[in-house]
Amino acid sequence: MNEFRLRIVEHAAGEAYDKVAKVLGLGYPGGKVIDDLAHQGDPTRIPFKRPFLDRNGFDFSFSGIKTAVLYHARRLSPAQLQNQKSDIAASFQQAVVDVLVGKSRRALEKYRCPHFMLAGGVARNSAVVAHLAHLLDTELCVDDQPHLYAALGCALLLAGQSSVPAVSLPRDLPLSSLVQAQSRALGINAYPPLDITQVDY
Numbered sequence: 001m002n003e004f005r006l007r008i009v010e011h012a013a014g015e016a017y018d019k020v021a022k023v024l025g026l027g028y029p030g031g032k033v034i035d036d037l038a039h040q041g042d043p044t045r046i047p048f049k050r051p052f053l054d055r056n057g058f059d060f061s062f063s064g065i066k067t068a069v070l071y072h073a074r075r076l077s078p079a080q081l082q083n084q085k086s087d088i089a090a091s092f093q094q095a096v097v098d099v100l101v102g103k104s105r106r107a108l109e110k111y112r113c114p115h116f117m118l119a120g121g122v123a124r125n126s127a128v129v130a131h132l133a134h135l136l137d138t139e140l141c142v143d144d145q146p147h148l149y150a151a152l153g154c155a156l157l158l159a160g161q162s163s164v165p166a167v168s169l170p171r172d173l174p175l176s177s178l179v180q181a182q183s184r185a186l187g188i189n190a191y192p193p194l195d196i197t198q199v200d201y
Contacts, residue, residue: 002165003043012060012062013060013062013100013122013146014122015066016062016063016065016066016092017034017121018030020069020088024081029031029121031122032124034089034092035093035125037085037086037089037090038089038092040089040090041090041091043091043094044091045084045088045091046084046091048091050099050102051065051070051099053102053103058103060099060103065092065096069088072183073088094127096122097125097128100122100128101131103120116132131187138166
């Protein structure tokens with residue numbers, strides 16, 4: 001594959017998990033703690049909207065649901081919020097999962113892809129994996145950092161190198177800049193023809 005395009009509209013799922021965890025006072029990061037808490041709640045209790053699910057195409061945006069959780073929490077007293085935490089987590093997670101799974105299935109049906117990879121922190125979410133388990137090698141559903149370094153590993157192999165010396169770079173570089181900067185720092189001139197277009201990351 002010579003071209004890879006990543007388009008995130010506004011907010012990704014992982015960021016929404018982190019923000020919702022903050023609203024619920026669950027700490028950071030929010031993915032696993034919300035996933036665990038959701039198993040104790042009712043995913044039908046609060047009818048959060050499924051953003052972009054009714055639109056054609058494959059874009060995701062979770063800023064709306066994140067805001068909906070915030071406004072719902074603000075309407076509750078501290079005692080009510082404490083009592084509803086598991087239901088809020090479950091309802092939020094179900095809405096996110098419905099969008100991710102729905103969009104993924106739509107893309108697979110349209111393009112009849114022979115391979116499907118789920119990456120990013122939410123790829124380890126138990127509900128997402130449960131809905132897509134028949135399509136995935138769940139051991140490969142990991143955070144995006146390993147995939148980033150896998151891309152670097154491909155560049156190294158193409159350049160004839162088999163080991164990676166330690167390189168320190170800022171964590172907030174865009175994905176394309178980080179991979180290419182690491183390649184340059186390692187003396188790789190023949191970076192593979194990989195076009196990474198990124199709106200937000």
